[in-house]
Amino acid sequence: MPIRLSALTSVLALATAFPALAETHFARTASFPTPLNMAAGEDTARVTSAEIISASEDGMTLVYTDSPLGVIGLVDITDPKAPKPLGNIDMGGEPTTAQIIGGKAFVGVNTSESYAAPSGKLVTVDLASRKIVAECEIGGQPDSVAKAEDGSFVAIAIENERDEELNEGEIPQMPAGFVVKIAIADGVADCAGLQTIDVTGIAEIAPEDPEPEFLDVNAAGEIVLTMQENNHIVVIGADGTISSHFSAGTVDLDGIDTKSDGKLDFTGSKKGVLREPDGVKWIDADHFATANEGDYKGGSRGWTIFNRDGTVVYEDAGKLERAIVATGHYPEHRSKSKGTELESIEFAEFGGTPMLFVAAERSSMIGAYDITDPANPVLVQLIASGISPEGMVAIPARGLLATANEVDLVEDGLARAHVMVYEMTEGAAGYPMITSEGAEELIGWGALSGLVADAETPAKLYAVSDSVYGMAPAIYEIDASQTPARIVAKTIVTRGGDAAQKLDLEGITLDGKGGFWVASEGRSDRLVPHAIYNVNAKGEIKKEIALPAELLAHETRYGFEGIALVGDVLWMPVQREWADDAEGQVKLVAYNLETKEWGAVAYPLEPKGEGWMGLSEMTVHGDWAYIVERDNLVGEAAVVKKIFRVALADLVPAKLGETLPVVTKHEVRDLIPDLKALNGFVLDKVEGLAIDAAGTGWVVTDNDGVDDHSGETLFWSIGTMN
Template sequence: MTLRFACLTSALALATAPALAETTFNRIASFPVVTNMAAGEDTARETSSEIVAASEDGLTLVYTDSPLGVLGMIDLTDPAAPKPLGNIAMNGEPTSVVIVGAHALAGVNTSESFAAPSGRLVAVDLATRKEVASCDLGGQPDSVARAKDGSFIAVAVENERDEEVNDGALPQMPAGFVVRLPLKDGLPDCGAAQKIDLTGLAAIGGDDPEPEFVAINDLGEIVVTLQENNHIAVIGADGAVAAHFSAGAVTLEGIDATDERGALIFAERLADVAREPDAVKWIDADHFATANEGDYKGGSRGFTIWRKDGTVVYESGPSFERAVAQIGHYPDKRSDAKGVEPESIDFARFGDMPLLFVGAERASVVGVYDVTDPAAPVLRQILPSGVGPEGFVALPDRGLLISANEADLGADGGARSHVMVYQMQEGSPAYPTITAAGGDVAGFGALSGLAADPEVPGKLYAVNDSFFGFQPTIFTIDATQTPARITAALPVTAAGMPAQKLDLEGITPDGKGGFWLASEGNADKMVPHGIVNVNAKGAVKKEIGLPAALLAGQTRFGLEGIAKVGDVLWMAVQREWGDDPKGMVKLLAYNLEAEEWGAVHYPLEPKGAGWMGLSEITIHGDHAYIVERDNLIGDAAKVKKLFRVKLPDLVPAKLGETLPVVTKQEVRDLIPDLKGWGGYMQDKVEGFAIDAAGTGYVVTDNDGVDDASGETLFWSIGKVE
């Protein structure tokens, strides 16, 4: 199967659907799972919410936390304010969980090694939080599914391969299988367990099936993906294999497959890529969908809808990830063969709307598709998730969708693992806040500096930073649309090629049709601190480095923002350099006519747990407006603020002299704004501009989706007086 430009259809549907019908999902809460630890525990330990299930009344969530070896519980009585209910130790690694009646049923991996896998099914009473039953599964469980009527469960016993042995090649015994377990009053009947053999089915590693994910339809049929084997089997209600077939391959056109230098170039081709499906979910009694993550030698970067006889009804190919790129979530430096890595999938009917939810692990988003016609899914929304969405549970009766996000980046100062709550609401979606959909711009990310067109209200310009070091770009933004629309992408070039050694963090019109750009620089990477002038075509006309008197005390935290007043360029230095007093940073001035440098000192807010620094400078009326922030996220974040300094106070002293200290005035605390999207607090408030009509706009830097959720938050703070 060859897929060419199907990607444009879904992206266009997302961009032009009228108000995305009458209802949309919006995120209303984020629950950091670290809060489920008991008092006195070491909260720096890694946590991970992976597979999540809901009680039958929808008021309690239970999720697996593999690193801690526990089931975590959340009180969802008020979905906008989920509360911790603590953890339950599993004496092993919980891999999947379902809830039947009063019991949570979890697969627990107790394997000593890959060669000697073991595991059990554990039943926990939700009221007493005690283990009340346990069944030996005879191997390492991966996925658990329940029949809708609560009569039985199915467990995929993967017995996964060791990727360090023989380069991970199959076969690696013992073989995996599926266990079918009847339930009595919500508890497993261990003695009646049925082991379902899957050997001899797949053409790839047929004697070593590795079942990955199971799902059960209303007829009691089980579908199971054999991911590494690139195979799918359907097991009848009698426990016998009723059908099986290869998951096949896809040829992908127009993808960003191998270029990880820091550039979005959707011009490559991958031929005959094995789908290697991971998660699977029934849509109805005859159709199911798979998320084609890949893990062995394939991964077709999208999802597929199948008939249970193996007929492909719909193949997304690269359309999903192209739509993801257009909202700024394409993980360029982690994409390689897996793209956005669709790993998880769920289905539920909200009223008369049959909705398929596709989770992209590396892009940290959830695609919402209307599958009224399984052969022609319509992309309704893309929701921002936490880092690495792994599991979902839909609660149509409460109008809720829950995502469990496995990545815990706390050790590196990043986001912790979160469970996130979305609610179906009337009106327009809150996210995305900015998009490139509907035009010729393939994607964007890592937006840093922001500037306004001096004449056209709502017309802004932004630059990307060094994450896209091989694709420095000036973006034109139409902020009069909702979401804001990136309408053009102008490459920054030198001698006709993408300009190199730039870390763009600021932009301002030069008054001649071009722009002045501020490059933060990093001496460790041989990227100089300095400013660059480009013409209207983006070609570099002039480069000005910082003088030796400044560079003697340089750090890697250089210029963050640039603004022009008459013949003077003003630049904010992000953090203290070696010659700055503690708690002071420079606002640098460069006189274009005199070609002279000067500076003033700007007093930072008191430093908390992280560092404090500047992100932007823009000039409007009689003031210079400056964004100041700490580098903290989540509940630890304390300072994300907009200040201003009177222009008459910006009288630069010569370098080497005692610098005058300016007085700042707080204009707006941006933390309440950032909380409005229901996620964890974003770190990098990077861009601010005031347009020709006096309206202020703010944008965050999403770090190119590298160890970050990828969210770009763009919003207006209204008129700036």
């Protein structure tokens, strides 16, 4: 089946265009959490990972490295929609990369006692029996392992990595790294004939201490090698001698965010930034591409196509990062260093089209390019991955792509590490579901935590962002009549002409006068007050309403998670129980704008499971108040992500301090099936619900500003609300 890919549409100079909808795209078919590979009785609460990933020659089995457990994990993808665990195999050290030749996996394993005394081995695993059949010492700490296309040898980058705590991470730090080649015949590694390739004395930076990072082998048996810390690239001939080498060079960056300051400001620039490439892949006999992650001096936020002689054929210079910004996946907390942090790269031909995949580790996204013309790559899709994609493998014969996502947040009660599988599919991509692409200027956004509909125009909505961007809180205008929905405007909330800093906006409603009421969730330990603000259409705060003492006397950090206006009364759901609440009940707090009186009713929560239970949104339509109730769990552990409704007639507040009447709730919709629609893991934070002028319900999730989060924002319609 030929792949048909569309060209990019153009936006203003600072905003990289987002791809037009393609007729063919990669759709996620499954997400496989790595704890599934643990044996019965093992402690699944241990941290695990999926780092570098490869596929068997028939494309039916995935093999990933898991350094926290010291294993390789195997996954059966005979049915790519239903991966099956095949278990873990202990490597006796820290596995870095596995390459599969025939029925054997050849695994680089780090066994170093220290940075100063590095060691490692090549482990051979028989995949049929899942047994280790051979091991050999390789003389140092391995990083990347690559294989010849004909399976005749493997090449290993012996990094002998530096100690980042020593000398502020500066190199040189001995011993030096090198490259080894090991011949493979009939599934047996010829370790006795191991060839050591010296790469000292050639880099401009610390030539005595090369630190080989990643390598790849082309059809002619030539090896391309990146030395990230040295900012150098080496081409090694089929005979094992260096045929060329050159500095990876520098790049000038414009239109980037350079400060980790709680703002999304893409007007900065950096000049002469070292590329410091990590991942590298040959794309034909004369060209290879690098993902320029950066290290301690670099961070060029882009990727590059080089000619084998060192000539730059194409430089991304941050264009992929700006495309990612439009999808809400930008990690603002990484702005001071390496931004989206492009790290790994994969190449394959799908249906005759040469395609390059570039993984942005900190944004958890994959840029998919048509590189028919290496000088003019075309971004055809942005693919959402799990948290921190570390490795990718393409299986073009089956139309598949798989990613290994290394971060496991089990200790924080959040998402586990995952392997994700994608299949080339006809039709328009289902993600992103909301984007700022097409706006007159590049709009950075994320952490959408509250939603309200325009009173007159269907599919016109407004959202607020929470404390992740607390130095520049914002209101976003959304046009949901398009697919994906478009963020068309961003208004910074201001006080006295300056951004109203340290607001944690969790709810928004119309004030009936062209402006908004917004609710800010406070944290006394950070000197952020619980409060309500009236904001005009320009974002200017015109009025602040502080909570009364009798309410604050019982406060916790979990405050208002929404706001709705009913007549003259503002209603604010409190996320979790405060000190004076009965167990399993939370307040719906009322404030009468005319009489200035406070009151509340009690709302009964669903029974708690493993995590907590709370509220995260409230909106009003017809005779009902609709409320989002959820647990704080993710993935298969998630149980409650639901919409309930309460009759407005029951919202009769008692005075604070009195016994609160308990309202009756009615379940409207279980949102977990919706959250599984894109075959990712179930996200935690459903935080926005609005019902528009046509009676259509809209829901949005909060992506936490891409901090300990995949960055995915799900935005969808739940149909007509009766």
